Amino acid sequence: MSNLVFYILWLGAVANAITLPKSYDTVWTTQSNNSAGSMPVGAGDIGLNVWAEDGDVLFYIAQSGAFDENNSLLKLGRVRLTMDPNPFGTGCSFEQRLLLNDGYAEVKGDNNTVVKIWVDVNTSDIHIGIDNAANITLRAAMESWRTSGYQMVTNEQHAVPAIPLPYQYPDTVNFTSGGVLSFHHNYETPLFDFQAKEQGLVDPESYYDPMRNNTFGSFMYSPQLDDTSISYGKYLNTSYTAFTLSSSRPRSSFQLYIGTAQAQTTEIGAWQQNLINKTLQAADRTQASSLQWWHDFWDRSYIIINPDAPSTDSGFQVGKNYQYFRYLMGCNAKGQFPTRFNGGLFTFDPVLTDNTTAFTPDYRRWSGGTFTAQNQRLLYWPLLKSGDFDIMEQSFDFYGNISPNSRKLGQLYFGLDVGLTTEQLDNSGLPNVFEYNANTFQYNTTRSYLYPPGVDFNDYLSWLSDTANEFADMVVLAKSYGGVDIERWTPFVEYQLAYFDEFYRQRNGLSVDGELILYPASGAETYKLALNPSSTVAGLRAVIADILNFDAPLTKGNETYYNQYSARLPPTPLQPCPGSPNLICIAPAANFSFAENTEPTALYPIFPWGEYGLGQPTNLSFAYNAYFHDNQSASYHGDNGWRQDQIWWARMGLTDLAANNTAYRFADSTQYRFPVFKGPNYDWSPDINHYGSGAIGLQEMLLQTFAKNNTEIRLLPAWPTDWNGYFKLLAPEQTVVSANMTNGKVSDLCVEPEHRRDDVVYGQE
């Protein structure tokens, strides 16, 4: 923490604080049709979807860490505010506004009615203030759809009949202490118990399990609401019970507080009392510190494009919606768990995303508690240059916390003290319960020498353990970019890397050249039963180079070891381009048996690994050919979701292509009402990895820092001449770069510390 305080002070000294353009606010002058027309509000570890419908103001409450017995990420509930006489009735004036720079929302109606909704960044309490020039009565309902348990149906969770359909355990909801207390406690661990058996764990109680005794919920209270009542209703597909607080007489002003909490605890009574006490004291906490937090957050870094252009200008929308991506991440800045790629804390009723999923608001595709690393990483890579190290910590902690479990798995299956991770792992670090044995469940086939216990028996995920290498690299780079003290995460980094060295040496020995033989391995989910995938070898090479160059604090290996490890790594494979054999392409692997998914991992040496790209000594045409002249992977191109084409284009200096896709990605949504709610694409709505990938691409168009062992500072390598404005971004060696972009040129360049100005190069020189 002290590092962070230092960092903020140090950034503050560099430039005057900025205020986001007022034109970045989202303003609606009509009410919404349903929850898909909601806007995100949040802070701390809370996300709300706020909307007005048929004269009521509503919001969902989501909380980081609200994992139930089945590893679903449950909403805490839905709140409905109803007023009489209704300032939001038919024919009334209406405005709903997200004040982006201040991080809160207001809904305005007749008789100068203002409903102000904000979340306390330090305590995660939700504050609602209602002011009205006349006198009104208010009803505030906590609508719960989990007052009783039920048996889930097929497809409600990712499962097949081989796994018993999960039971949805109920919440406890009732009036107490003048308010509504609503909470969930995990008394049992059915998922973990099933997994432990399925995966042959020894001594399962010794494993870290964040679902064990997890307790989460809310307490809603208002000093002005003294009556209580219970009623029943149905919203879209879901029946609910409403626990309503109402005012016994009309008033012109109301304050409503909803305290939230989450902890792994067996002291449920004390936990409730703390939550109630905290909420009863919420009135004493003003918005000042939350406003200050958002102002400091915006000043850490920014990319502002054509700020005075009309809101339809595509450059304007890119700059604005890049800030909105940061906003979605900022709402969970203090969350214990990473923001999920498939909707984060802002999913809405699932039927509005996919009309075949008529489930409760707790549903999202790819689940709420299985972390798919290929997708998660895209949310966190851009936070290096944006300087959001406090937010990055949650994904470092995620891996740091599961690392002891990963080591137990390495020991259990292979007798090695290495960390064994996989692509789709639960928040316990165990492989997803279905994916681990998917081929058995689906095809009734059995494991063989190619698929030993410990490895996902699954055509997509088998042997895919290298995605955590990207988080390992982010840990090391956070030390360089932000001076972050990374000591508590380097065991994760080292045991993760050790798997590839120790496991493959044990299984295959070394080649006659003394190199590792990475087989069976996997190029993402695509190149299966592969030998030396380029995504793995370029990745290991980059992480090890960063460990050495940035002096990562080591506990398992030492400098000699990492130099030897690096020397054992095979070269990134090349091949005659499939379809154009007179050209040379980076190959996805030295060899592979079959292609399963559609990730062109021959391009991963460009991004994330930076082995190829502007300023690097490697032959950029091999990368270019792999994109444009490899007909095996030509159909693996794409422009949305987790696709990364525009990042590769930016790193190859292909300005027009990169700018076109970036403009497309960041264009205001036409699918949903809020400008950065798009999806589901490959995942779910709102599709946050769509914007994470977009943010990386935009940064790479503006500032590249990977070349020359992360020392080069390359400005405007792929920047269109009609995107004018200003930016501030971070670079390695705790460097802050700020400047203006004017007609494709940099002006007012400021580089701190000053000596780093020597590392600046421009364009594609």
Ligand SMILES: *[C@@H]1O[C@H](CO)[C@@H](O)[C@H](O)[C@H]1NC(C)=O
């Ligand atoms: C509400 O739905 C109608 C009919 O589909 C549509 O025309 C209108 O644009 C929607 N309103 C909003 C605010 O999305």
Ligand SMILES: *[C@@H]1O[C@H](CO)[C@@H](O)[C@H](O)[C@H]1NC(C)=O
């Ligand atoms: C506005 O206030 C007036 C006078 O106080 C009241 O009669 C009227 O019902 C109010 N209208 C709404 C929409 O709240």
Ligand SMILES: *[C@@H]1O[C@H](CO)[C@@H](O)[C@H](O)[C@H]1NC(C)=O
């Ligand atoms: C609202 O009610 C208070 C008393 O409860 C009264 O003094 C005040 O005049 C009322 N205001 C309006 C605008 O009716």
Ligand SMILES: *[C@@H]1O[C@H](CO)[C@@H](O)[C@H](O)[C@H]1NC(C)=O
């Ligand atoms: C809710 O609390 C009331 C008393 O306030 C009690 O009578 C009722 O049984 C409780 N309901 C449940 C479901 O616990």
Ligand SMILES: *[C@@H]1O[C@H](CO)[C@@H](O)[C@H](O)[C@H]1NC(C)=O
């Ligand atoms: C806490 O979790 C353990 C392990 O699942 C369980 O045995 C125990 O009953 C739980 N305690 C409470 C109070 O839920």
Ligand SMILES: *[C@@H]1O[C@H](CO)[C@@H](O)[C@H](O)[C@H]1NC(C)=O
């Ligand atoms: C909650 O507040 C009450 C009254 O102020 C106090 O007696 C009690 O000890 C507090 N409980 C906790 C858990 O803080």
Ligand SMILES: *[C@@H]1O[C@H](CO)[C@@H](O)[C@H](O)[C@H]1NC(C)=O
């Ligand atoms: C469901 O969505 C699909 C694809 O978006 C569409 O073709 C279909 O008509 C929709 N079905 C219903 C019942 O709305």
Ligand SMILES: *[C@@H]1O[C@H](CO)[C@@H](O)[C@H](O)[C@H]1NC(C)=O
């Ligand atoms: C799966 O295979 C086992 C053994 O090969 C066999 O006994 C069983 O009937 C098969 N089950 C199904 C559903 O085909």
Ligand SMILES: *[C@@H]1O[C@H](CO)[C@@H](O)[C@H](O)[C@H]1NC(C)=O
């Ligand atoms: C980059 O770092 C690696 C590993 O420390 C080193 O072998 C290499 O020479 C460095 N390259 C440059 C250009 O400094």
Ligand SMILES: *[C@@H]1O[C@H](CO)[C@@H](O)[C@H](O)[C@H]1NC(C)=O
């Ligand atoms: C450093 O690592 C090498 C290679 O693993 C090992 O042989 C050597 O003993 C280590 N040196 C120290 C001082 O631990």
Ligand SMILES: *[C@@H]1O[C@H](CO)[C@@H](O)[C@H](O)[C@H]1NC(C)=O
């Ligand atoms: C620009 O991007 C859109 C969306 O991906 C695509 O349809 C279009 O072909 C692209 N245009 C050019 C010139 O690349």
Ligand SMILES: *[C@@H]1O[C@H](CO)[C@@H](O)[C@H](O)[C@H]1NC(C)=O
């Ligand atoms: C840089 O941009 C800022 C903000 O628009 C502006 O105040 C300043 O004049 C610009 N400087 C130059 C040299 O264009």
